[in-house]
Amino acid sequence: MAVETLLRRGLYRDSVTLMRLAAALEARPGVARASAVMATPANLDMLAEHGVPAAGTDAGANDLLVVLEGDDGEILAEALDAAAALLDSEARPAATAGDDTGSWRPRSLAEAREALPDAALALISCPGEYAAAEAIKALRLGLDAMIFSDNVPVGDEVALKREAEERGRLVMGPDCGTAIIGGVPLGFANRVRRGTIGVVGASGTGIQQVTCLIDRIGAGISHAIGTGGRDLSGAVGGTTALRALAMLADDESTRTVVLVSKPPDDAVMRRVLDAAAGTGKPVVACFIGAAAPEALPGNVRCAATLEEAACLAAGVPIPSAPPEVPRAAGRNRLVGLFSGGTLCYEAQAVAAPVLGRILSNAPLDPRDACDGDPGGAHVMLDLGDDAFTRGRPHPMIDYGPRLERIRDAASAPDTAAILIDVVLGTGAHEDPASALAPVIGEFDGPVAVGSVCGTDTDPQRLSRQEAALREAGMVLAESNARAARIAAEIAGGAGS
Secondary structure, eight states, X not given: OEEEEEEETTOOOOHHHHHHHHHHHHTSTTOXXXXXXXXXXXXXXXXXXXXXXXXXXXXXXXXXXXXXXXXXXXXXXXXXXXXXXXXXXXXXXXXXXXXXXXXXXXXXXXXXXXXXXXXXXXXXXXXXXXXXXXXXXXXXXXXXXXXXXOOOOHHHHHHHHXXXXXXXXXXXXXXXXXXXXXXXXXXXXXXXXXXXXXXXXSOHHHHXXXXXXXXXXXXXXXXXXXXXXXXXXXXXXXXHHHHHHHHHHHOTTOOEEEEEESSOOHHHHXXXXXXXXHTOSOEEEEETTSOOOSSOOTTEEEOSSHHHHHHHHHTOOOOOOOOOOOOOTTOOEEEEEESOHHHXXXXXXXXXXXXXXXXXXXXXXXXXXXXXXXXXXXXEEETTSHHHHTTSOOTTTOOHHHHHHHHHHHHSTTEEEEEEEEEOSTTSOSOHHHHHHHHHTTOSSSEEEEEEEOOTTSTTOHHHHHHHHHHHTOEEESSHHHHHHHHHHHHHHTTO
């Protein structure tokens, strides 16, 4: 296997841009694997773990490194030329503050703050080992912070959020992939209509699903505040969730609040529910996979699924049972391949009562943990987990690795249903249906089941994506939960 590298010293690009670059390179014929990273020690170690030679190890954390693998060195060299051209086309010359050419770029948060004195929020997307330091700078400049970066030590998160509280500021994250502030989508988010429902979420795709379903119903979002996945843990204590609830309580445009999370720490959950009671506004709590808490405050209702949470918040009836579903004769296994971790978790919670044990890398029960498809058992995998994305683009951006797994699952003689989430919005693949539809059209036996999380104002257009996937033969539901029910019924009743 040939390996070619491109090193650009002193050139920074955020993680989403790098994932998109890697996805574009990996889609080129002859490129077996592409990695585009900032050359931090952690990323260099990751490349070494994957057997990439030591080329580029003289690089520093401020340098951009592209690594390509394939059989033909000349093809890889051409691909690197394309990568260099793309990076050069995005580069803008440095100038001085006040330059009216639009080419000036601040070199620090302090310079950016001086250039934009009315700014209120800093979006931080840099290698995790440096994110906490940048967030501290933002707080001390009087800014709230959204930390897209992951791999931030939990101790740094606790210290950051403690300082934010002392300063009366908000820290979303670390590993906060989704937010909508004042109608502006940040990170992986969707374009939804404005309205009176505020969302506080420890889950990126959970926020996306709830906000898109609320939009589909005809209601709208005031703000969607991401907390980061660890915020409701015992170690962090729900600091951001509590701050977000207080902010939405004071926000006149917010009349109803939705809380979204995987099961939180029990003590933290009680603290958050007490804060929800204190908002004086109707609150819907969706702690996916957790039993409903006892003695809920009078203004708080619990929802078992993200769709139920959206319906309760919008004041519309919860949809009834799914319609008749197709069968896959002689097949009895469900395989779920997800790009959204919370959607994977919710699908398990919905399907397990029908199917029983489901193996997963994000299991409801730790005894059901697995790191891949073992065959012969029901399995649901979160392919956006770090174990699958280290050095590779996220599956919301690059469908290639997931398509390989879909083909493998479809070729197994016992697979009855393959459950797939399709997530639209900013940062996501520009046309998911164009990647999925040809593969689904190859199915001979199993049934493709899924849902599309998005809106018609997203760049990919919800209605266009759904039409293309239905034409390819996919059974589509309006929510992830309903798709999971359909897939479970197919697998549970296929052998009868």
